[in-house]
Amino acid sequence: MIEARGVVRHFGKVQAVNGVDLCVGRGELFGLIGHNGAGKSTMFKMMLGLLAPTAGEIRIDGVPVSGRHFREVRRRIGYLPENVVLYDNLTALETLHFFARLKRADASEAPALLERVGLGHAARRRVREFSKGMRQRLGFAQALLGRPQLLFLDEPTSGLDPEAIRDFYAVLRGLKAEGVTMILTSHILAEIQERVDRLAIMAKGRVQATGTVQALREQMDLPLWFEVRVADWDFEAVRAALGHLPVSAIEARGDHVAVQCQREAKMAVIAALAALGSRVLDLTVREPSLEDVFFGFSD
Numbered sequence: 394m395i396e397a398r399g400v401v402r403h404f405g406k407v408q409a410v411n412g413v414d415l416c417v418g419r420g421e422l423f424g425l426i427g428h429n430g431a432g433k434s435t436m437f438k439m440m441l442g443l444l445a446p447t448a449g450e451i452r453i454d455g456v457p458v459s460g461r462h463f464r465e466v467r468r469r470i471g472y473l474p475e476n477v478v479l480y481d482n483l484t485a486l487e488t489l490h491f492f493a494r495l496k497r498a499d500a501s502e503a504p505a506l507l508e509r510v511g512l513g514h515a516a517r518r519r520v521r522e523f524s525k526g527m528r529q530r531l532g533f534a535q536a537l538l539g540r541p542q543l544l545f546l547d548e549p550t551s552g553l554d555p556e557a558i559r560d561f562y563a564v565l566r567g568l569k570a571e572g573v574t575m576i577l578t579s580h581i582l583a584e585i586q587e588r589v590d591r592l593a594i595m596a597k598g599r600v601q602a603t604g605t606v607q608a609l610r611e612q613m614d615l616p617l618w619f620e621v622r623v624a625d626w627d628f629e630a631v632r633a634a635l636g637h638l639p640v641s642a643i644e645a646r647g648d649h650v651a652v653q654c655q656r657e658a659k660m661a662v663i664a665a666l667a668a669l670g671s672r673v674l675d676l677t678v679r680e681p682s683l684e685d686v687f688f689g690f691s692d
């Protein structure tokens with residue numbers, strides 16, 4: 394659905410995007426993460442045709458963004474910018490009618506869209522009275538006008554509380570089931586690590602890595618941790634059981650023993666702990682988080 398090849402964008406001396414290749418498949422929920430200034434928003438604007446690349450090519454659904462046929466494709470794209478501009482004097486419903494006219498979308502969808510983003514109750518309230526989270530929801534509804542097949546969501550959950558974030562991803566799941574392709578940025582790594590199909594890590598205008606969270610973990614080869622609870626706090630039993638294995642740390646922490654090892658030793662550690670039988674009361678495996686992976690790739 395999205396194909397970017399060798400994309401570069403300079404602003405004077407600033408190299409905002411510096412040779413990006415990116416492919417997003419149809420129906421994928423794709424995450425783009427990176428530090429402030431990594432080039433994510435610039436990439437979004439180029440993929441939307443709002444900003445011309447200094448070099449390289451971007452195709453959406455096979456159509457070059459720079460070509461004259463892109464206008465038709467653009468009508469099937471929804472965009473939630475990082476800072477959505479809304480008019481305080483309009484109600485939520487009027488806002489959607491306004492954007493529907495701009496996009497030449499069907500304004501009769503507006504009430505259903507407000508329901509979908511959890512603003513049905515506030516349809517006739519003025520935006521002036523809206524909280525940050527309500528504004529963000531309204532911006533999201535605006536992006537959904539015209540039943541887009543491709544959605545660009547730039548930090549869509551900024552300002553949302555945990556419940557609103559959960560609702561937001563529930564809507565994304567519904568859209569995914571309808572076959573919509575979505576690409577989103579977020580700084581909240583814990584939030585997106587369970588939810589995207591694949592992601593790309595950007596740093597200094599380049600894509601440093603692309604893949605599923607699990608594939609990136611494996612590529613980074615970060616160690617994982619076990620938390621083992623043993624009967625009678627018999628930590629020495631754990632130490633003895635794992636003594637012959639290549640574990641990098643065994644530490645008593647509160648009510649459990651923390652064991653660190655590389656991924657290739659994972660199954661051997663599990664087997665050795667299983668051999669302790671009922672002396673092991675509980676076992677948790679802590680995979681490296683997306684944050685660990687992110688720092689590994691972007692530092």
Ligand SMILES: Nc1ncnc2c1ncn2[C@@H]1O[C@H](COP(=O)(O)OP(=O)(O)OP(=O)(O)O)[C@@H](O)[C@H]1O
Pocket residue numbers: 404407408409427428429430431432433434435436475
């Ligand atoms: N219109 C512009 N004029 C000059 N420099 C710009 C412009 N837009 C972006 N930049 C610069 O390009 C770089 C990348 O910015 P961009 O907004 O794409 O980063 P980002 O990854 O989206 O960051 P954030 O997470 O803070 O939103 C930054 O150094 C920024 O200052």
